[in-house]
Amino acid sequence: MKIERDGERLCVSEINELTAANSSNFRDEINSAMTGATVVIEIDLSKTLFMDSSGLGALFALYRATIKREGVVLRLLNPVPEIEQLLELTQMQQLFEVVRR
Amino acid sequence: MKALLICPVDSTAVPRLAESGPLATAPILGDCVVAHWVERLAELGARQIEVIAPDGADQVRKAVGDGARWGVRINVTVSRFEPTRQEAVDKYNPAGGPDWLPAPYDVVEMSHLPGCPGLPLFESYANWIAALTAWMPLALTPARVRVSQVRPGIWIGSRAQVSPNSELIAPCWIGDRASVETGAVVGPGAIIEDRSVVGTTAHIAQSWVGPDTFVGRMTSVANSVAWGSTLIDWRTGSVLHVPDPFLLSSLSESKIAATTDRFGRALGAKAPTRKRTELAKAMGAPRGGASDVNLPA
Numbered sequence: 466m467k468i469e470r471d472g473e474r475l476c477v478s479e480i481n482e483l484t485a486a487n488s489s490n491f492r493d494e495i496n497s498a499m500t501g502a503t504v505v506i507e508i509d510l511s512k513t514l515f516m517d518s519s520g521l522g523a524l525f526a527l528y529r530a531t532i533k534r535e536g537v538v539l540r541l542l543n544p545v546p547e548i549e550q551l552l553e554l555t556q557m558q559q560l561f562e563v564v565r566r
Numbered sequence: 567m568k569a570l571l572i573c574p575v576d577s578t579a580v581p582r583l584a585e586s587g588p589l590a591t592a593p594i595l596g597d598c599v600v601a602h603w604v605e606r607l608a609e610l611g612a613r614q615i616e617v618i619a620p621d622g623a624d625q626v627r628k629a630v631g632d633g634a635r636w637g638v639r640i641n642v643t644v645s646r647f648e649p650t651r652q653e654a655v656d657k658y659n660p661a662g663g664p665d666w667l668p669a670p671y672d673v674v675e676m677s678h679l680p681g682c683p684g685l686p687l688f689e690s691y692a693n694w695i696a697a698l699t700a701w702m703p704l705a706l707t708p709a710r711v712r713v714s715q716v717r718p719g720i721w722i723g724s725r726a727q728v729s730p731n732s733e734l735i736a737p738c739w740i741g742d743r744a745s746v747e748t749g750a751v752v753g754p755g756a757i758i759e760d761r762s763v764v765g766t767t768a769h770i771a772q773s774w775v776g777p778d779t780f781v782g783r784m785t786s787v788a789n790s791v792a793w794g795s796t797l798i799d800w801r802t803g804s805v806l807h808v809p810d811p812f813l814l815s816s817l818s819e820s821k822i823a824a825t826t827d828r829f830g831r832a833l834g835a836k837a838p839t840r841k842r843t844e845l846a847k848a849m850g851a852p853r854g855g856a857s858d859v860n861l862p863a
Binding site for chain 1: 785786797806808809812813
């Protein structure tokens with residue numbers, strides 16, 4: 466997983482899978498990387514081929530963390546169709562801004 | 567009168583439908599394709615039906631038996647390939663014998679449902695959904711006593727359990743022994759096959775839920791073919807194998823045994839020895855078994 470800071474933007478990419486094995490680490494690393502200046506968090510899911518409920522839980526935890534910080538936007542970028550299906554199945558696509566670029 | 571049915575073979579566009587058996591035995595509104603066709607041909611007067619089965623002949627035989635259920639005699643013949651209609655006519659009824667049903671019912675390729683020749687079943691998942699949705703009003707034949715139309719466009723199996731606090735939106739079909747729990751929204755365009763469970767506040771729309779499938783609470787199945795733990799978006803063909811059984815999973819005994827390692831421990835119980843109803847209960851479904859239908863207000 467790669468985390469890059471670009472001004473007010475925090476970009477998280479190269480996530481191959483998001484499961485019970487790495488979801489805590491994923492959540493903690495992003496939380497640590499967030500600063501008071503962070504306005505946008507973009508999670509690039511274009512390389513994420515597998516996600517389970519722990520991964521969904523990590524995304525939800527991140528969502529909760531961002532709504533506590535008013536004005537912070539959380540975006541999911543380019544999810545593969547299977548992950549998009551999972552987000553729709555769990556109705557979590559309603560929580561996130563899902564963007565295709 | 568005689569008739570001949572040709573079982574379809576090519577499942578390349580719809581592989582999930584052929585995982586449990588040949589396409590002719592794919593479950594449709596409480597029965598299977600071949601059974602629906604036998605029933606139709608029997609209504610038209612057929613008394614002797616030959617079924618050509620290029621694959622899975624034993625499963626086809628199991629699905630139709632000897633035909634006594636419809637008052638016909640059925641013989642299932644194994645074939646090495648799927649003959650075209652013309653090839654079958656040339657071989658079995660070249661002279662157009664008077665003891666055969668009139669065309670086109672003398673020889674039928676089961677690539678569509680009775681009465682829906684323009685709606686192919688197996689060319690894509692989108693076609694599968696379109697054909698089943700169109701066929702819903704035609705599925706309630708006099709021979710089918712386990713399902714009734716309770717309101718216009720809403721069909722429910724006689725042993726289904728439907729919470730009075732659920733919402734059913736026409737058209738929808740809830741199969742025999744299926745369960746729809748409180749707060750669930752089923753329809754429009756939803757087909758829940760036999761023995762499936764729709765969990766609390768789950769939403770099903772424009773989708774087909776295969777038999778013995780558990781749809782977990784708060785999940786949303788839209789524009790999909792859902793069978794066991796497989797979820798297919800019929801618009802895009804995207805296939806997702808849902809990893810968490812509390813979201814979407816199979817309730818059939820064989821699947822339970824196969825997935826014991828994965829989620830048996832999560833249930834804190836001896837899953838392989840559990841019966842389907844016990845597992846469904848553990849996952850949040852109501853108690854299984856026959857009961858009266860409770861219609862939502």
